[in-house]
Amino acid sequence: MSTVTEFPIEDILRGDRRTVARAVTALENGDERIHDIRSAIAGHVGRAQVVGVTGPPGGGKSTLISVLIKEFRSRGLKVAVIAVDPSSPFTGGAVLGDRIRMGETQGDEGVFIRSLASRGHLGGLNIAAADVIDLFDAAGFDVLIVETVGSGQAEVEITRYADTRLVICPPGLGDDIQAIKAGILEIADAFVVTKADLPDSARTESQLRAMLTLRTDKTIVPPVMKTVASTGERIPELVDWICSREKTGTRHQSGSAQSVRKLLSRLIQADGFAQQLGLELIAASQGSATVRMRVQDMHINFNGRCHGGAIFSLGDTALGLACNSYGQIATLVDGQLSITSAVEPGEWLVAHAFEVSRSRKIGSYRVNVTRAKNGGHVAGLHGTVYLLDKSLPAEGT
Ligand SMILES: Nc1nc2c(ncn2[C@@H]2O[C@H](COP(=O)(O)OP(=O)(O)O)[C@@H](O)[C@H]2O)c(=O)[nH]1
Ligand SMILES: [Mg+2]
Structure with a gap:
C-alpha cells in the first residue's frame, strides 16, 4: 500500500481521527513511513x-x-x-x-x-x-x-x-x-x-x-x-x-524547530559516510538529534552481529548533528562508547543525542542507542566537543 493511500494528507489536514491516530503510531514506532508523513505535513x-x-x-x-x-x-x-x-x-x-x-x-x-x-x-x-x-x-x-x-x-x-x-x-x-x-x-x-x-x-x-x-x-x-x-x-x-x-x-x-530540522537534514545528506551506512535523521531540535539505522549486511561483523564500529558511527552521527545544530561548527575531541547488548541483522536502531552542557568553547553530549521495536538499551555514547569560532557554510555552498 502506498503512503498516499495510507496517510492521505487531506485527511490529516482535516484532522481525521483514524488517519491521525495511525500516523502517530507510525511516528512512535520509527516506522519507515515517517519521512513521508513528515514531508506531507512540513508546510502546515x-x-x-x-x-x-x-x-x-x-x-x-x-x-x-x-x-x-x-x-x-x-x-x-x-x-x-x-x-x-x-x-x-x-x-x-x-x-x-x-x-x-x-x-x-x-x-x-x-x-x-x-x-x-x-x-x-x-x-x-x-x-x-x-x-x-x-x-x-x-x-x-x-x-x-x-x-x-x-x-x-x-x-x-x-x-x-x-x-x-x-x-x-x-x-x-x-x-x-x-x-x-x-x-x-x-x-x-x-x-x-x-x-x-x-x-x-x-x-x-x-x-x-x-x-x-x-x-x-x-x-x-x-x-x-x-x-x-x-x-x-x-x-x-x-x-x-x-x-x-x-x-x-x-x-x-525563532521558528527553530523547523529550521534546525532543515539544517540537520542538509548536513546528514551531505555526509558521505552517514549516507553510505544508510543513516536517517528522524527528529531534530536545538541541541538534540535522533538518527536511525537498519542493520544490514554491510554492518555485520565476523560473528554475524552488528559491528561495534557501525554502532559508534550511528551514535557519533547523532551526536555530531546535535552539537552542530546551532549553526556553529563543533567537532568531537573525545568519545566513549559502551555497548550492553548484541544486535542482530535486520534490526532498527535509534540513536538519540542530547546536550548535557554547552559553554563558549566546550560541549558535552550523551547518546542513547536503543532498539526501535521495544526501546531496549543497546549502547551509550558520551562525547566532548570543541566549538570552533566558525559558522557552518550556508546552504548551497
Ligand atoms: N485536593 C485536590 N486534589 C487534587 C487537585 N488536582 C488533583 N488532585 C488529586 O491529586 C492526585 C494526583 O493527580 P494527577 O492529576 O493524576 O497527578 P499527575 O501525576 O501530576 O498527573 C489525584 O488523586 C487528584 O484527584 C486539586 O485541585 N485539589
Ligand atoms: Mg499524570
Whole structure:
C-alpha cells in the first residue's frame, strides 16, 4: 500500500481521527513511513500553541490538563494532549475518577488525547514527541499540551518543543520545594501551585516566590498561579495568560524547530559516510538529534552481529548533528562508547543525542542507542566537543 493511500494528507489536514491516530503510531514506532508523513505535513506546521506541563508525579498535572481542556474548548479551540508519562491516567492505568473526568471529553472531535511510551530514554521526552507535535499542529489542533513527569532532563528538553512551560508545584512538598532545581527555575514560564484548596498551598506559593529571586534572568519574573481543579478556580485566568503568550512563544519566535530540522537534514545528506551506512535523521531540535539505522549486511561483523564500529558511527552521527545544530561548527575531541547488548541483522536502531552542557568553547553530549521495536538499551555514547569560532557554510555552498 502506498503512503498516499495510507496517510492521505487531506485527511490529516482535516484532522481525521483514524488517519491521525495511525500516523502517530507510525511516528512512535520509527516506522519507515515517517519521512513521508513528515514531508506531507512540513508546510502546515507552526500554527499551534504548544504548552508543556511538567512536575512531580501525583502533582495534579493530568487533573489540571482535564480542566484546561474544558476551558480551551469553551473558547472554541481544539486541543490535543500528548502525555509522556508512564503513570499518566491518559496511558490507560486510570483510576476511576480520572476515567470519568476524561470521559467527559469522549466523543468530542475537538479533543485528542494520546500517550507516548517514554521508552526510558534519558531525555524524558519520547523521541517521537517533536514529530507528533507537528502532526497535531498540521491536523488543525490549536493547542497542544505535552505532559511530562519532572525528572530534570525532561523539563530541560521540553524547552526545545514548547512555547510555554508550566511547572507544577503541589502543596506539601514542604522543604522539598528546594528540590526544584535551579535549571527548572530558569526554564519555567509560569509556576502553577495546584491543589490550592489544601492548607499548605500558601506556604508553597511564598516559598516559590522567594526562590524566584534567585533566578539569573531578572528581567522576566514568571507568574505563580494557584489553581483548584475541582472548582475550576483560576483556570480561566491561567488560560487567558497562556493565550496571551501566543506571540511570544519560543517555538514561533525563532521558528527553530523547523529550521534546525532543515539544517540537520542538509548536513546528514551531505555526509558521505552517514549516507553510505544508510543513516536517517528522524527528529531534530536545538541541541538534540535522533538518527536511525537498519542493520544490514554491510554492518555485520565476523560473528554475524552488528559491528561495534557501525554502532559508534550511528551514535557519533547523532551526536555530531546535535552539537552542530546551532549553526556553529563543533567537532568531537573525545568519545566513549559502551555497548550492553548484541544486535542482530535486520534490526532498527535509534540513536538519540542530547546536550548535557554547552559553554563558549566546550560541549558535552550523551547518546542513547536503543532498539526501535521495544526501546531496549543497546549502547551509550558520551562525547566532548570543541566549538570552533566558525559558522557552518550556508546552504548551497
Ligand atoms: N485536593 C485536590 N486534589 C487534587 C487537585 N488536582 C488533583 N488532585 C488529586 O491529586 C492526585 C494526583 O493527580 P494527577 O492529576 O493524576 O497527578 P499527575 O501525576 O501530576 O498527573 C489525584 O488523586 C487528584 O484527584 C486539586 O485541585 N485539589
Ligand atoms: Mg499524570
